Amino acid sequence: MPALFRSCNTRRTLLCMSAAALLWGSSPAVSVQAARYYKLPELTTTTNSPTAKDSKETAAAARKGLYEQMSAATGIPWFRFAAIDQYERSVAKKKKSPAPSEADSAEAPARLTGISIPAPVWSGPLNPDQEDKFPESITLFGGFGRDGTGDGIADPGNDVDVLYSMAEHLLKYGRSASDFSIGVWEYYHNGRAAQRVAQFAKLYEHFGRLDLSGSAFPLPIGTNYAYRSTWGTGRSWGGARIHEGTDLFAPHGLTVRSTCFGVVETKGWNRYGGWRIGIRDIENRYHYYAHLMGYEKSLSRGDIVIPGQTIGWVGSSGYGSPGTQGKFPPHLHYGIYRDRGITEWAFDPYPLLKQWENQEYRQLKKNKNKK
Template identity: 75%
Template structure:
């Protein structure tokens, strides 16, 4: 039996090597075909440094549009994936590394880029990466599949997405298949909708949630105990104001939730481009033009101050009218609340300064 094993072993080796050679040849042909279809200008990591670009956002948008022209994927979808990676980048990519050598924040792990069985996890050869089932492709035209090159990363992501199609639903499926995280797919779809609607990357800007004046009062109430609903802490700031005072969106964002919550009463939740969830609770009602999935802008009226909550739908009057404002940050795996009081003071002061400046200029 041992002699028979020794005789058959070389034949098994020959068969394995033959199969490997056939696969290697197929990967070379696929790479050559990809090179014929796409001819992008090189984007070297050194030349695309954020530190050396006067307007990094403009440089990113130009790169997205280049890749869109090459692949047919709309620029705002690349922007949405990039932005999602930015919101979780502290867990994946050191900020100084991004600032010194990259203009995008997309980061594909080594085993995914090079192939899980690739003995060289820093491999830059498109042929060997393809042979080992890696995701990496050459998108810059320099003959390398470099996971630190922005064009290569975007093109590789495009190749992955296009396996599922090019519709909005196909895009969401492709994003889910990459992250295997339903919340990630939702966030990327939300960001893409915002970028498509406004047509730009800069969606900064804010507003105080109530109209400026002397008819409201607030202080930091973060972490205090609650009088209803069991053992829990106060995850927000209460702004006491008259019943029916307008409540405004603090940001550019998408209405993610709207309806009754037994703790917050009539409440609305808005997701902004920084992956922060803005929570407005105890409302007396909503603006009828605002529905779930709608895009809102800073200062837009979304509802009115009330005293709803602490019971079944419609419960009101168990406490004085006020707006409970909370803010939560999503880091990809967990979402956690943080004290909104400093931001509220900042937004209020900014708005007062803008009003004074406008008065002086007239």
């Protein structure tokens, strides 16, 4: 949750309260330099029902077009807008909402971005009208909202206005990558959020696209390994705890591969997991590989990886001080965690592992049939 509305100082509070009585009689001379009438990209529709894949690709293309438009208008690289948007999407709680009526659909076009700014932030914490859309009064009350389309309205439901408002906030801190991280921290007041947004921006900048959905099984397909669902079983070392992952038993030294496009977030010793490595993907999931024999030497924290890339080798490290080996048979412990902004929780990776394994087997069979 953004924390801007909690950071108003006493002086601003007094000014806002004293100005409230004069607000509707006169407007302050506020200069709002809008993004100059950029029009929202429209999602194309066809008479035939589009597939889910087509709809997803169309929406992604429209979003990227919007990011690039805002980049041209503000000078902020498109991948930074994309990173904030993706972070908001990854931590948003999915709610079942009733189907919109025809009147609602006509009045409110579908949003392209997932950035949602709370009313006290958008309008100003002391603004008597928490649905205020007038830029002058929003600015007077220290609100976040700005007019990016040039229509005289600062609408929190308009993607251009939202992204332009975010740009105005970020540009107060500068244009460099470090300035961007400071601006993100000042918006969320959450170090984890700033880290995630920086990771996502790095991924988008590196690959130059929004679709980073590829995957791979963590061990080479066709090699000697075995696994089953072990989620929630008790552990024999380290106190009362449950097994948050799946154990894939394999020969010592077998290659361990990245399951995703991602950024190396952690690398080193953990007394439970031994030599372990953690990778963050674009969906804000943390992929955890433990009990390794060792790492790919060229890999460091902050590096970008792709599905199927070698990251280490199966071992039996852990359950003790650095270097402890052999307290259990060699295997890869694979866990996956989802960050929801405030907390990060584990979920059973077994269904995903079976899905990725089957996908690779099908692809191998398809390639074989082509020969």
